[in-house]
Amino acid sequence: MNNLVWFRNDLRIQDNHSLKSACDQEGDVIAVYFFDPRFYNKSDFDLDINVTLPFGKTGKYRAQFIREAIADLKAGLEEHGIPLLVFNDRPENVIPRLVQEYDITDIYLQKEWTRDEVEQENALGKALSELENKPQGHRVYDQFLFHPDDVPFENWKQIPRVFTEFRKKCEKQSEVRDIVDIAGYKQDILKVEETEIPTLPELGLETFTKDTRSAFPWTGGEISAWERLDHYFWETEKLKFYKKTRNGLVGIDYSSKFSAWLSIGSISARQIYWEVKRFEKEIKKNQDTYLLIFELIWRDFFKYVSLKHHNDIFKIGGILHKDYEWKSSERELKKWINGETHEPFVNANMKELAATGWMSNRGRQNVASYWSMHKEQDWRIGAAYFEHILIDYDVHSNYGNWMYNSGVGNDPRNRTFNIQLQASRYDGDGKFQRLWLQEGLF
Structure with missing residues (x-):
């Protein structure tokens, strides 16, 4: 047994x-x-x-x-x-x-x-x-912050369409559960068959060398996740400035970067939550520390959206069943993936993604808006590329965010970005675009 x-x-x-x-x-x-x-x-x-x-x-x-x-x-x-x-x-x-x-x-x-x-x-x-x-x-x-048994909704059909309502109810009526561990567990080593972790070529993929410009240079695993948390919280106390820096584009510390480890469960949302609470008690509590918890709740929300709507999150009409006239051009897809559009800010972000598997939150919103709202291309094609290329791909957040930005998700408002204005606001000195595009652009 x-x-x-x-x-x-x-x-x-x-x-x-x-x-x-x-x-x-x-x-x-x-x-x-x-x-x-x-x-x-x-x-x-x-x-x-x-x-x-x-x-x-x-x-x-x-x-x-x-x-x-x-x-x-x-x-x-x-x-x-x-x-x-x-x-x-x-x-x-x-x-x-x-x-x-x-x-x-x-x-x-x-x-x-x-x-x-x-x-x-x-x-x-x-x-x-x-x-x-x-x-x-x-x-x-x-994989939740708030366990499904603890949220203030009797069934998935009651999950609100608007995030703010979901957040406020959960913050008021739900508790985050305590951490469990197997610290004292030890069994005699069993004799089992020898297996090996497949190589990238064995998975049908090419090997690569990490790009030195990457804003995500870390390795996978639980140890790496906690080293990152220790650095961001306790060694540098960057958490105190999260709200001020989270829309950054260059460097390792403009945001927490926890999403990659969260996506494969190398660290849990509960663990991060309780570390934030400890930080608030021992170092400082402010809008920045709250905002990180706020983002964890956003992550939960998209998981509950997929629980509620099932496979509608993969359908062209999204959870709103919108009947838009979407296009699907191989030429536009190639230009978008390769960073060869008429928008330098989009191009810089897409080149970063292709070279590293990482892109900032600000970049993701802009390139998604360009693809689905400016070019009116089938949003699922963009979502599928993100699924393929992102280190931190999470099915719920990925398709939830793409629906959200494409007008078929939890916010039907037109969220078309003025990309040139976004570039001037968040990359006013052109540092990010120079990093990923040819020198002399500015």
Whole structure:
């Protein structure tokens, strides 16, 4: 009688409820992670748009970040005697065998609800149903700041359409749960099969060298996440100035950069929240510290939006079912991706993204507005490219923000950006554009 923890987008040891639950049960714990080929194939938006997308779902930057996080997770689990098996395969092809070979009676995993992850679970469920002794599955919501059982809404249909209403109700009526850990857990090292983390070429991706100009130079993993938090909070106290600097474009400290580790669960929203509270108690409490929590609530909001609307977040009409006349030009897509538009500010941001897998929040809003509002191109094509290229891709925030900026999401108002005005306001001296475009532009 042993327990299997299937890691997905919860690549951490601290504050991991699936891992904690498995360790609290009888029997030993084995962990597994899958580089599922379905998440590295070409985007299936090709099925209902008029453009063939020249990229897959997961690109080299995010894949490398995940690889690093898995290496970190494997080393951390070994300190507790827990082996991590890693496979470049579909879960339904492997887990039934693991169940039989290692006498697995219970499987613990983070609950997901978006299309690809549900299809993945369903395929596994079908494969497990053919076993004589089917293991018990235990799914837990573990990627929220405010747990679904704690928000002041009886069901998902009641989730407000407007963020402010959601935020105010949660701030007033919800509590953030405490952190859990397995600090005292230790088991004898199990003898299991040897597995290797696949290389980028084995995932169908090219290797790369990190660009020295990147505003996101860090590696994946729980250790790296906490080193970043320690730097931003405690070593430099940059958190005190978050509101003043968060619209920056150049450098590592204009924003927290936590989104990448949050996206794959190397750190939890709860952990960041409680560290902010400790900072407010020990260092300073101001609008800047509150704003970081505010952003964590925005992240929660988009997760609840996808819980409420399901696959509508991937449809061209969005959650508002708007019937706009969207275009889909391969020529415009190539110009946008390569940073060859008539807007230098858009070009600089897109070149940064292509070279590093990172773009500032201010940049993302401008390039999204350019694509969907200025050029009136199918917003899902832009969202699919972000899914491919961003280190910090999160399905809920990505598609939620693209809908929001394209007039088919939670705010139907016209959010078309005056890009030249934005460039003069946030890059008035041209420093960012000079960094990513040819010298002598200004």
